[in-house]
């Protein structure tokens with residue numbers, strides 16, 4: 001199925017409310033960078049629940065970004081809870097997977113990604129997006145080659161379809177040093193359903209050019 005392209009921006013929690021006001025009435029969606037695993041009402045000081053994110057106008061939420069896995073020790077059990085909390089609140093998770101440089105060099109990247117994808121079993125029947133972000137390509141300027149991206153994206157699609165019964169229209173984004181000058185080549189791959197852009201999204205002109213490469217008018 002052909003899915004309409006869409007732009008979403010994912011500011012830090014503290015700025016979501018302001019961003020929601022600015023984006024009201026536009027065709028740019030709001031996303032959060034993380035969500036609490038606690039989905040019941042209760043006292044969890046400092047946590048931001050999925051219900052709060054939905055309330056402030058988020059449509060998407062990133063879950064399992066490599067920085068969360070690396071610096072905040074987020075494991076599969078926790079990520080499964082976050083995914084469930086997100087869909088229970090009506091949010092669409094953007095679930096991030098990807099291998100480190102050592103894992104790629106050891107030729108272990110498919111095994112690592114398959115293990116990361118296993119938690120998606122918790123989401124049967126719900127909409128979600130997968131983002132492939134090789135850790136070695138995030139913020140480093142080292143973009144994966146189109147061959148590397150295509151191989152992993154096809155692997156992700158097959159794994160998700162076979163193991164988790166996701167619909168054929170599952171969207172897989174690529175992230176990691178996407179810039180205005182490489183967006184065309186990456187986004188023209190059949191297996192790539194969009195981009196998860198970090199550094200280049202902070203410059204309005206370069207972000208605009210990436211949106212153009214994705215054939216999106218905002």
Ligand SMILES: O=C(CO)COP(=O)(O)O
Nearest residue numbers: 138139176177197198199
């Ligand atoms: O982690 C990323 C987006 O979540 C990618 O960041 P860069 O585009 O800066 O490499």
